[in-house]
Amino acid sequence: MKLSRWLGIAAAALICASPAMAKDWKTVTVAMEGSYDPWNLTDPSGKIVGFEVDILNDVCARAKIECKIVAQDWDGVIPGLTAGKFDVVMDGMSITEERQKTIDFSIPYARSPIAFLGTKTGPLAHMQNAGKTIDLSKDDAAAKDAIEKLRADLKGKNIGLQVSTTEATFADKYLKDVANVHEYKTTDEHDTDLLAGRIDGTLADTTYDIGTLAKPDSKDLAFVGPQFQGGPILGPGIGAGFRKEDKDLQDIYNKALKAALDDGSVKKYAEKWFKMDITPSGS
Structure with missing residues (x-):
């Protein structure tokens, strides 16, 4: 086949293919x-x-x-x-x-940061650094100290969170060797277990938690401990x-x-x- 003819066929094929590909x-x-x-x-x-x-x-x-x-x-x-x-x-x-x-x-x-919810008089009611937002992107002494205090507060506690989330990654990095971490398919499921007393607290996005706290059956729940944002895990x-x-x-x-x-x-x-x-x- 002559080169000119081959080039013509190739060009025509490309023109015909492009609309299908785009x-x-x-x-x-x-x-x-x-x-x-x-x-x-x-x-x-x-x-x-x-x-x-x-x-x-x-x-x-x-x-x-x-x-x-x-x-x-x-x-x-x-x-x-x-x-x-x-x-x-x-x-x-x-x-x-x-x-x-x-x-x-x-x-x-x-x-928005991630945060813990617990009952107002439950095992997590008096966690350290309550109400503070810790920025993990700084990776400084204050952030490391906050993590160590969190680990101490949650030792042996039962924490619920949704599977395949940043909260799950956070817990895997910082909590899995000190707390009992329970993973749920949905956030509704861990809220149900918290209200029933089957777990001590949940870890979720603060904006989701605000919605949870607004529900009538959540009157005994509250934010507990610090909130976390930034860094490689939370983004x-x-x-x-x-x-x-x-x-x-x-x-x-x-x-x-x-x-x-x-x-x-x-x-x-x-x-x-x-x-x-x-x-x-x-x-």
């Missing part, structure tokens, strides 16, 4: 747990609503993309994303170094997850999200759902 992102499927109140939750009609739904609706309107929300159990969000079951994950997911080995993230749209904030090969979708999302952050829209959604500003600039 994604126009007119429709995007977004996974949420639907049970992480108030980030995302399922209302009585079966519809998923919440802080992240408001952000998503805003971002998709700005980007002129049709977005479809699907429910997905927490422990399947990253495997489902990489397997192509959906295009984006929004589920209160912290941006961490470990997760970034597998997926990419948007810019952060929220930032710089919470963002949406993307497949590494979908840089174009990530760029589209980031552009719209930045606009929503800059004009105060995300702050408005945060104050609606959390009664406080948890945007990266406000937290």
Whole structure:
């Protein structure tokens, strides 16, 4: 075959193949747990609503993309994303170094520490450093001292947390050799065991805990001990997850999200759902 003819065929094949390979992102499927109140939750009609739904609706309107929300159990969000079951994950997911080995993230749209809940008169009621926020990104003497005091306070205690979370990674690094750590599929399950007295405390995101404390049956619960943020485990904030090969979708999302952050829209959604500003600039 003559070179000129071969080049012509190759060029034609490339032109024909390109539209099939490219994604126009007119429709995007977004996974949420639907049970992480108030980030995302399922209302009585079966519809998923919440802080992240408001952000998503805003971002998709700005980007002129049709977005479809699907429910997905927490422990399947990253495997489902990489397997192509959906295009984006929004589920209160912290941006961490470990997760970034597998997926990419948007810019952060929220930032909040992790914290312990316990009963007001229970075994964790008098933990040290109560109410303080410890920034682990500093890795200084104060942070190390806070961890040592935490370990002493939790020695032999039963702590509940959700599986495959930053809280689980935190506990694995700092607590597994001193406390009895119980992992649950959902946060609702560890809340139930705390209220029933089967565990001494829970470890979860503070914004989730605020929702728990607002429930009528939680009147005997309270924040106990210190709160923690930052560092390699807890990361710089919470963002949406993307497949590494979908840089174009990530760029589209980031552009719209930045606009929503800059004009105060995300702050408005945060104050609606959390009664406080948890945007990266406000937290």
